[in-house]
Amino acid sequence: xxxxxxxxxxxxxxxxxxxxxxxxxxxxxxxxxxxxxxxxxxxxxxxxxxxxxxxxxxxxxxxxxxxxxxxxxxxxxxxxxxxxxxxxxxxxxxxxxxxxxxxxxxxxxxxxxxxxxxxxxxxxxxxxxxxxxxxxxxxxxxxxxxxxxxxxxxxxxxxxxxxxxxxxxxxxxxxxxxxxxxxxxxxxxxxxxxxxxxxxxxxxxxxxxxxxxxxxxxxxxxxxxxxxxxxxxxxxxxxxxxxxxxxxxxxxxxxxxxxxxxxxxxxxxxxxxxxxxxxxxxxxxxxxxxxxxxxxxxxxxxxxxxxxxxxxxxxxxxxxxxxxxxxxxxxxxxxxxxxxxxxxxxxxxxxxxxxxxxxxxxxxxxxxxxxxxxxxxxxxxxxxxxxxxxxxxxxxxxxxxxxxxxxxxxxxxxxxxxxxxxxxxxxxxxxxxxxxxxxxxxxxxxxxxx
Amino acid sequence: xxxxxxxxxxxxxxxxxxxxxxxxxxxxxxxxxxxxxxxxxxxxxxxxxxxxxxxxxxxxxxxxxxxxxxxxxxxxxxxxxxxxxxxxxxxxxxxxxxxxxxxxxxxxxxxxxxxxxxxxxxxxxxxxxxxxxxxxxxxxxxxxxxxxxxxxxxxxxxxxxxxxxxxxxxxxxxxxxxxxxxxxxxxxxxxxxxxxxxxxxxxxxxxxxxxxxxxxxxxxxxxxxxxxxxxxxxxxxxxxxxxxxxxxxxxxxxxxxxxxxxxxxxxxxxxxxxxxxxxxxxxxxxxxxxxxxxxxxxxxxxxxxxxxxxxxxxxxxxxxxxxxxxxxxxxxxxxxxxxxxxxxxxxxxxxxxxxxxxxxxxxxxxxxxxxxxxxxxxxxxxxxxxxxxxxxxxxxxxxxxxxxxxxxxxxxxxxxxxxxxxxxxxxxxxxxxxxxxxxxxxxxxxxxxxxxxxxxxxxxxxxxxxxxxxxxxxxxxxxxxxxxxxx
Numbered sequence: 031x032x033x034x035x036x037x038x039x040x041x042x043x044x045x046x047x048x049x050x051x052x053x054x055x056x057x058x059x060x061x062x063x064x065x066x067x068x069x070x071x072x073x074x075x076x077x078x079x080x081x082x083x084x085x086x087x088x089x090x091x092x093x094x095x096x097x098x099x100x101x102x103x104x105x106x107x108x109x110x111x112x113x114x115x116x117x118x119x120x121x122x123x124x125x126x127x128x129x130x131x132x133x134x135x136x137x138x139x140x141x142x143x144x145x146x147x148x149x150x151x152x153x154x155x156x157x158x159x160x161x162x163x164x165x166x167x168x169x170x171x172x173x174x175x176x177x178x179x180x181x182x183x184x185x186x187x188x189x190x191x192x193x194x195x196x197x198x199x200x201x202x203x204x205x206x207x208x209x210x211x212x213x214x215x216x217x218x219x220x221x222x223x224x225x226x227x228x229x230x231x232x233x234x235x236x237x238x239x240x241x242x243x244x245x246x247x248x249x250x251x252x253x254x255x256x257x258x259x260x261x262x263x264x265x266x267x268x269x270x271x272x273x274x275x276x277x278x279x280x281x282x283x284x285x286x287x288x289x290x291x292x293x294x295x296x297x298x299x300x301x302x303x304x305x306x307x308x309x310x311x312x313x314x315x316x317x318x319x320x321x322x323x324x325x326x327x328x329x330x331x332x333x334x335x336x337x338x339x340x341x342x343x344x345x346x347x348x349x350x351x352x353x354x355x356x357x358x359x360x361x362x363x364x365x366x367x368x369x370x371x372x373x374x375x376x377x378x379x380x381x382x383x384x385x386x387x388x389x390x391x392x393x394x395x396x397x398x399x400x401x402x403x404x405x406x407x408x409x410x411x412x413x414x415x416x417x418x419x420x421x422x423x424x425x426x427x428x429x430x431x432x433x434x435x436x437x438x439x440x441x442x443x444x445x446x447x448x449x450x451x452x453x454x455x456x457x458x459x460x461x462x463x464x465x466x467x468x469x470x471x472x473x474x475x476x477x478x479x480x
Numbered sequence: 481x482x483x484x485x486x487x488x489x490x491x492x493x494x495x496x497x498x499x500x501x502x503x504x505x506x507x508x509x510x511x512x513x514x515x516x517x518x519x520x521x522x523x524x525x526x527x528x529x530x531x532x533x534x535x536x537x538x539x540x541x542x543x544x545x546x547x548x549x550x551x552x553x554x555x556x557x558x559x560x561x562x563x564x565x566x567x568x569x570x571x572x573x574x575x576x577x578x579x580x581x582x583x584x585x586x587x588x589x590x591x592x593x594x595x596x597x598x599x600x601x602x603x604x605x606x607x608x609x610x611x612x613x614x615x616x617x618x619x620x621x622x623x624x625x626x627x628x629x630x631x632x633x634x635x636x637x638x639x640x641x642x643x644x645x646x647x648x649x650x651x652x653x654x655x656x657x658x659x660x661x662x663x664x665x666x667x668x669x670x671x672x673x674x675x676x677x678x679x680x681x682x683x684x685x686x687x688x689x690x691x692x693x694x695x696x697x698x699x700x701x702x703x704x705x706x707x708x709x710x711x712x713x714x715x716x717x718x719x720x721x722x723x724x725x726x727x728x729x730x731x732x733x734x735x736x737x738x739x740x741x742x743x744x745x746x747x748x749x750x751x752x753x754x755x756x757x758x759x760x761x762x763x764x765x766x767x768x769x770x771x772x773x774x775x776x777x778x779x780x781x782x783x784x785x786x787x788x789x790x791x792x793x794x795x796x797x798x799x800x801x802x803x804x805x806x807x808x809x810x811x812x813x814x815x816x817x818x819x820x821x822x823x824x825x826x827x828x829x830x831x832x833x834x835x836x837x838x839x840x841x842x843x844x845x846x847x848x849x850x851x852x853x854x855x856x857x858x859x860x861x862x863x864x865x866x867x868x869x870x871x872x873x874x875x876x877x878x879x880x881x882x883x884x885x886x887x888x889x890x891x892x893x894x895x896x897x898x899x900x901x902x903x904x905x906x907x908x909x910x911x912x913x914x915x916x917x918x919x920x921x922x923x924x925x926x927x928x929x930x931x932x933x934x935x936x937x938x939x940x941x942x943x944x945x946x947x948x949x950x951x952x953x954x955x956x957x958x959x960x961x962x963x964x965x966x967x
Contacts (some may be wrong), residue, residue, distance in 0.1 A: 039828045039829060039832050041825060043532060044911050045835050046915060051839055054915065057847065058839070058846045066842055068709075069708070071711065071712055071744070074739050074740070079609065080608050081605060082826055082827070083828070084826025087570050087824070090820055091570070091574070094577060098580045099576040100597070101592050103582045106578075106579060112587065116808065118584070121504055123506065124506075124535060128546075132553030132554065132766055133551045134549065134763055135567070135760045135762060136567050138763065138891075139763065141895075145549065146763070147549070152763075155495055155964075156492060158496065163528055169963070170964050172765070174766075174806055176807055178806050187824075203808050208803060211803060212802065216631075217664065217666055248525060277524055278524060284726070288795075299648075299813070300581075300582060301575075302809060303585030304808055317962075322951050324960075325962070326957070326962055328956035328961075329952055329955075330949040330952070332948075334492075334949075340957045343957075346657050347657075347658035350659040352663070353660045356663075357623055358623045359765030360764045360765055366551045367764075370542055373505065374506045374538050376505055377530045378532070379506045380528050380530055381528070382508040386508055389513055390513055393513035393693070396516075414519040414520075440591065459509070463512040465638065
C-alpha cells in the first residue's frame with residue numbers, strides 16, 4: 031500500500047485547496063478521503079502505479095513537438111498520394127475557427143434541447159447537407175466512420191427485408207466487409223461476394239452493398255445494380271465518396287435505398303485515421319429502422335421554432351437490447367466540421383473542388399501511363415474514375431514505394447494483394463502540378479532501374 | 481412590419497434560407513494542369529444545392545448558434561455518468577499539431593514512428609491505471625469498446641470449445657448500451673437485480689450464474705455512483721462458473737490511482753476517453769472507448785495494437801484478433817488528447833482527480849440530503865443519485881427541476897436514470913469545479929425546492945430564460961421534419 035490519505039496536489043485542472051477539501055470533508059462527516067472509500071476492498075486500495083510525474087504545459091508542448099517531428103507529413107516537406115478511405119483536402123479557415131468555439135466543443139449530447147439549440151440546429155443543417163449531397167430523403171446526425179456506417183446500413187437492410195444474407199460487391203474496399211463481419215458475426219448473417227458484372231443474385235439476399243467509386247477508384251453502375259437488387263426484393267446500399275458527389279450523379283437519382291459515406295473528406299483532418307464521421311442517409315419509408323441520432327424540427331410552447339432529438343424509441347437508452355444499434359454518439363463535432371465546410375464551399379465550391387480533383391488525377395494518370403513499364407487500366411478500358419486509379423507497376427510496389435520515400439514522396443497504397451504490382455494512387459487539389467510532375471519523374475527513374 | 485428592438489431575438493433561419501445566388505465564402509485555386517476530358521454526361525450532375533453565403537455569414541451564423549448552447553466552458557454541467565470535466569485547451573492544440581493532424585492512416589509504419597509511439601505509451605498508461613495490461617485503442621466510442629469486449633469474451637470461450645455460453649448477465653441499473661451491445665454480440669441478456677442498498681443482489685447473481693454464462697457486465701462504480709462492496713465475491717461467483725467479468729469503465733473517474741479493476745477480478749473493461757481522460761464531448765462525439773484485458777485475453781484484442789519491436793514501433797494484429805471494428809486505428813486525435821491529459825497530471829495529479837471528484841459529490845449529497853431523497857443512503861463515489869420523490873408528491877417532477885436549473889445557467893443532471901430509481905437526478909460535479917460553484921448549485925437546488933411551494937409555476941413551466949421554452953417533442957416524433965426543404 032502506497033500513500034493513503036489526502037495526497038491531493040494542487041494542479042491547474044483542480045481548483046480545490048487543502049482548506050476547502052478539509053471543510054468539505056468536515057461537512058460530509060469524515061476525517062479523510064479514506065472515510066469515503068470503505069466499500070473498496072482495503073487490500074486493493076491505493077495500489078502502486080508506474081506512471082510518470084505530471085508535466086507543465088510548456089514541457090507538454092516540447093514532448094508532443096518531438097512526437098510530431100518523428101512523423102513524415104506535408105508539414106515536414108513530404109508529398110503523398112495515399113487515399114483509400116482517407117483523403118488530403120485543404121481545410122478552410124472557417125472550419126478551424128468555428129472548431130475553436132468551446133460552446134460546441136465542450137457540450138454534451140443534446141438531451142436538454144432548450145440548452146443545446148446550437149448543437150441541434152447544426153445537426154439539422156448537417157442532415158440537410160447529407161440529403162442534398164446524396165439526393166436522399168432523410169439522413170441521421172452521423173455515425174462513427176464510413177465503414178461502420180456501411181456495416182450498420184447492411185444490418186438495417188437485413189432488418190427491413192427480414193433476410194440474413196448480405197451481398198457486398200467484390201470491388202469494395204475490404205474495410206467495408208471486414209467491419210460488417212465484426213458487426214454481424216454473432217447475428218446469423220452471411221456475407222456473400224457479388225461480382226460487379228452479375229446479372230443474377232441469390233433471391234434471398236437483404237441487399238447489394240456497392241462502393242462507388244469503388245476501391246480501385248472507378249464509378250460502378252449503381253443504377254443497374256440497384257435495379258438488380260430491387261428485382262430480387264433486396265435493397266441497394268451504396269457507399270460513396272462525398273467529394274465525388276460534387277460532380278457525379280447522386281445515388282438518390284437511381285432509387286438507392288441507403289447511402290453511406292466516409293465524411294472525412296469534407297473538412298476533417300486525416301489525423302492518422304480518426305476521429306471521422308460516417309454519413310448515413312436513406313429513404314423516408316425506412317426511417318424507423320435507421321440507427322443513430324436523428325434531429326427533428328418542432329416548436330416550443332410559445333410557437334417558436336426549435337430542434338430536438340427525435341424518434342428516440344429506436345435507440346439503446348430506451349429500447350435497450352431491442353434497439354436498432356448500440357450506437358450512442360453522432361460524432362457531432364465532426365459533423366459540425368462537415369457542416370461548416372460544406373457551407374463554406376457552397377454550391378459553386380463543391381463543384382469546383384470535384385472538378386479540380388478530377389482534372390489533377392486524370393492528368394497524373396495520363397502522365398504515369400506514358401511511362402515505360404507503368405500503365406493505368408482505367409484510362410483504356412472505358413472505366414470512369416474520379417480521383418483515384420490503379421497503376422500497374424513494372425515491379426514490386428513496396429520497393430518502388432521505398433525508393434519514393436527516399437525522395438520524400440509517399441507513394442500510392444500497395445494493393446498487390448488485390449491487383450498484380452498494383453499501386454492505388456490518389457490525387458486531390460492539395461497536390462500541385464509540380465508535386466505530380468515530381469512524382470511522375472521519380473516513378474520514371476525508379477521504374478527504369480526496376 | 482416593425483423591426484424588433486429586442487437584442488435577445490435570434491434569427492433562426494437555416495443556411496439555405498439565407499442563400500443568395502452568386503454569393504460565395506471560398507475560392508478554390510485555378511487548375512494548374514491541362515484540361516482533361518470529362519466523362520459522359522450520363523455520369524454527371526449539374527450542381528449540388530448547397531447554400532450560397534459570404535464568409536462572414538458563415539462565421540456569424542455558426543458563432544451565434546454556438547451561443548445557444550450550454551457547455552463546460554460556459555456553464556456548470558453536473559450531468560451524471562458523463563463526467564463533464566474541464567477539457568484542457570492545450571490538448572486541442574497538441575492534437576492539431578502538424579505531424580499529428582496531417583498524417584495518413586495508411587502511411588508506412590516507419591514514417592509514423594511518433595504516432596505509433598504515442599499510441600503505445602497511452603496503451604501502457606491505460607493498462608497500468610486499470611491493471612489490465614492488454615490494450616487496444618481501436619474502439620471509437622464507449623459502446624464500441626463494450627462491443628469489442630464482448631467479442632473478446634466470445635472469442636475466448638470459442639477458443640476453448642466452450643461456445644454454448646450465450647448469456648450476458650447485466651444489472652438492472654446498467655446503461656442501455658450494455659444490453660444493446662450484448663444483443664449485437666448474439667448474447668441473451670439476463671438481468672440481475674439490485675438489492676435495497678443499490679448493490680448487485682448476490683443471491684440473485686448466484687442463481688443466474690451457470691455454465692451458460694459468457695460474461696457478467698458490471699459498471700464500476702455503478703450507475704448509482706456506488707462502489708460495489710462485494711466486488712470480490714461477485715467476480716468469484718462468475719469465475720467459478722467459467723464466465724468472464726466485463727467492467728463498464730464509464731465511471732473510471734472515481735478510481736484513478738485508488739484501485740485497479742484488474743486487481744478485483746475484472747477480465748475486460750473499457751474506458752471512455754471523453755469522460756475520465758478529458759477529451760471534449762463535442763455535443764455528442766467523437767468519443768473513444770479503448771478496451772483493456774488481462775494478459776491471457778490480449779491475443780483476442782481488435783486490431784490494431786501498437787507494439788514496440790527491435791525495428792521500432794509497429795501497428796500489429798493480435799494472434800487471434802476479433803478483427804476490425806472500424807475503418808482505421810481508432811480516434812487518434814482523441815488518443816492524443818487523452819495522452820496529453822495523463823502526462824499533464826501524472827501519477828499524483830490523477831489520484832487527485834478521483835479524490836476531489838469523490839469529495840465534491842459527497843459534499844453535494846451531504847448538503848442536499850435533507851431536501852432531496854437519496855437513491856442509496858451511504859457515501860457515494862464520484863456522483864450522487866438524488867430522487868425527487870418528495871418533490872413529486874408536491875406536484876413537481878424531476879424533469880421540472882432539471883428544466884428549472886437551466887434558468888440559473890446550470891445544466892440539468894442526468895434525469896430518470898438509472899431506471900431503477902424513481903425521479904432520478906444523477907449529479908456528477910467532477911473535480912474541475914470549485915467549492916463556490918458547488919455551493920451555488922446547492923443553493924439553487926434548495927431554492928427550487930422552496931419554489932415548489934411558493935411559486936410552483938416557475939418550476940413547472942421552466943425554463944424561462946433560454947432561447948426556447950419546452951419543446952413539443954411528441955409532434956416532432958409523430959410528424960418528423962428532419963431536413964430543410966424549399967417552401
